[in-house]
Amino acid sequence: MELLQLKYFQTVARYEHVTRAAEELHIPQPALSKTISLLEKELGVLLFDRRGKYIHLNQYGRAFLKRVEQALTAIEDGKNELNDLAGKTSGGVKLAVLAASNLLPELLSSFRKEYPHISFNLIQHFPSSITKPDFDLCISSSTMKLEGTNSTPIVKEEIFLAVPVEHPLAKRTSIHLSEVAGDDFISLKAGQSLREITDSFCQYAGFTPHIIFESDDPSTVRGLIRAGQGIAFIPAITWGGATGSSMKLLHIDEPVCERTLSLSYTVERYLPQAARLFRQFAIDYFAKLG
């Protein structure tokens, strides 16, 4: 049994799609089919159910995948550990960013000024087909609990309500959220952690926001507010930057609108030196922002 066969199997098992796995592995699809069938032959059981043109992991495949993941992770951790022992901190950091992606360019460029030899592999969403996200570190909202991880809070920020200057409440400095229950909202797309938090603020204030625009891009959200199309929640730090004179940020008295971002890392895995350096750097970086 070859290590390569196990890597191939892991990829096919994750995608349950031979062609996509072959593309991922940069090998021709027939070769991958052949490798998998040889592995099955060696194991003496079928790892996949073939139903027509689709393949699905079966009970043997699922059991084997669990062990293969453990074995390959252990080998990866071993390589990282040896690199560190040999004094090579040039490895990459697998960084998942599920929140505060706006600050990422500045954070990474600051870090790389100090450690130019450390590279990054950024993960900005977890494909639903991948059951076990693979990262060294993950920046996310504290409301998201990632299984098998430890978290360190890195920044607590207030969430303001941004209104256009011509809005009736624009002359105020603070409001109760229930005062804007009837307003049109511009919001992040559903599924984003910030969106879930702000929806819960509104729910607490006794209303469901009437959302007229959804966008993943903070600058688009700002532009729409300036254009008088609606109001929006704006995190003070991670969405920081000039708001301009055509927009006003209001403090929300009730409910308390804050969020905490955390840095998570998997508990059972060896954290490479490069990732440990970045973890400390990120904690210090956000401490300065806060």
Next chain:
DNA sequence: AAGGGCTTAAACAACAGGCA
């Protein structure tokens, strides 16, 4: 030279979706 592992190319089968 022989054997193993890989590649590309081709052929085939099974299925999904569109359409009449």
Next chain:
DNA sequence: TGCCTGTTGTTTAAGCCCTT
């Protein structure tokens, strides 16, 4: 419902490269 078309997975054959 039946046909057509496109997609996808599998198998086989021929050839290349590397190791023994």
